Amino acid sequence: MKQTLLRVGTTYIPVSNVKLSSEWYVNLLGAELSYKDEDKAILNFANQSIFLVRSKENQSLNFYDIYGEERFSITFEVDGLNALEAIHKDFTEKQIRVGEIEDRGHPGRNFIFYDLDGNKFDVWSELSPVFKEKYVTSQ
Known part of the structure; x- marks a missing residue:
């Protein structure tokens, strides 16, 4: 049986401030926050899971x-x-x-x-x- 990739399940987006960025995505784009800590936030948005990942500046x-x-x-x-x-x-x-x-x-x-x-x-x-x-x- 031939296997194939079916969908993109998660996208990772680098952000400098997880708290501010997750609020921006939730309040302005309508994302649903499902988890947040200092280093990442998990959002349900546009039919997939979006991870906002704390990254170095200018990423x-x-x-x-x-x-x-x-x-x-x-x-x-x-x-x-x-x-x-x-x-x-x-x-x-x-x-x-x-x-x-x-x-x-x-x-x-x-x-x-x-x-x-x-x-x-x-x-x-x-x-x-x-x-x-x-x-x-x-x-």
């Missing part, structure tokens, strides 16, 4: 591509352009650092946002068809 998930452009390593999905525009407006009102909604030449639209430590994330308006089929109920 982030971000990386630079061959052209020197800073890249994000995580893209969150929302269900459609209206949902993308609504969450962009919500993030802006909450004073989360966000970029403009962009057309990147593929289906849907995107924008980026940053957490307290400068971890850069992407939001895309196209929800995965497989996820949508399995987990999103009709309204």
